Amino acid sequence: MSARAGLAPWDRRLLLFLAAIACAAALASGRARAGDDYAEMIGYLAQTRIDDRVLAGSSGAIAVNMAAGDLNQQSNLRALAVGDFASVQVGVRQARSDDVYDTPLAASATIGGSALAGASGIASINQASGSGNAEYNAVALLLAQQGIRETPDSLLSSSVSASAERQPAPDPAGRTASRNVAVEATALRGFEGVLQLNQIAGSANETGNVLTLSLPPGP
Numbered sequence: 346m347s348a349r350a351g352l353a354p355w356d357r358r359l360l361l362f363l364a365a366i367a368c369a370a371a372l373a374s375g376r377a378r379a380g381d382d383y384a385e386m387i388g389y390l391a392q393t394r395i396d397d398r399v400l401a402g403s404s405g406a407i408a409v410n411m412a413a414g415d416l417n418q419q420s421n422l423r424a425l426a427v428g429d430f431a432s433v434q435v436g437v438r439q440a441r442s443d444d445v446y447d448t449p450l451a452a453s454a455t456i457g458g459s460a461l462a463g464a465s466g467i468a469s470i471n472q473a474s475g476s477g478n479a480e481y482n483a484v485a486l487l488l489a490q491q492g493i494r495e496t497p498d499s500l501l502s503s504s505v506s507a508s509a510e511r512q513p514a515p516d517p518a519g520r521t522a523s524r525n526v527a528v529e530a531t532a533l534r535g536f537e538g539v540l541q542l543n544q545i546a547g548s549a550n551e552t553g554n555v556l557t558l559s560l561p562p563g564p
Contacts, residue, residue: 391449391474391546395532396458400468403461407468408482414548415446418479419471421541427488435485446476450522452546457529461536469541469554472526479551480543487559522547 391413400407408421418439426433452474461468469482526544533540541554 389447389449391452391476393454393472393474395456395460395470395472397460398458398462399460400464401459401462403464403466405466407461407464407466407470409468409470409472411471412473412478414449414452414474414478415476416441416444417473417476419473420481420483421469421471422482423467423469423484423486425486425488431487433485433487435483437481437483439479439481441477441479444477446548448522448548449475452523452548453525453527454544454546455525455527455529456532456542456544457527458531459534460532462531462533463535464533465537467539467541468536471543473543473545475546475548475550477549478545478547480545481553482541482543483553483555484539484541485557 393411393413395409395411400409406423408423410419410421412419418441420437420439422435422437424433424435454472454474456470456472467484469484471480471482473480524546526546528542528544539556541556543552543554545552
């Protein structure tokens with residue numbers, strides 16, 4: 346005779362009850378793990394990519410703003426002045442407050458293919474994947490009129506005032522997050538001129554490029 350057969354009826358009912366609790370706990374744990382895996386699988390993803398032959402062979406003033414995510418701020422500003430008493434100023438300020446957003450589990454920003462191959466001029470690119478980021482490019486260019494060689498440099502002025510305020514990340518993505526930015530070797534081949542590039546993968550970042558250039562007439 347087994348030991349269990351000798352138990353009183355209430356003892357057997359207690360054992361069955363405890364076994365049922367253990368099975369329920371195991372099932373709940375399995376569902377939680379499955380739920381976590383499913384949440385990770387469909388997690389918030391953000392990806393931007395400039396690829397193929399985008400802007401290849403283009404020339405002049407090139408400006409690109411590309412964002413995937415929430416509450417990203419981007420700006421490209423240029424100002425040009427020509428004259429014997431020329432003056433140019435550029436100003437930009439970006440700010441947000443009291444915003445709430447989710448951070449992506451995976452974020453990437455890439456320039457690949459033959460993008461901008463053989464292009465020339467002033468190219469300003471903002472590329473962001475994530476949330477709460479701020480990017481800006483600003484250019485102030487001043488050219489004295491041809492033939493006016495007596496104009497002193499003191500009468501030529503160019504300036505840029507630029508700032509961007511990022512928003513703090515309310516819920517950081519943690520160690521499991523994937524972040525990647527890249528310019529592949531095949532991109533930008535043969536580009537000539539000025540290139541301003543901001544690439545962000547993540548959240549609550551701020552980047553900027555500023556160029557000021559004053560060119561008096563040459564001989």
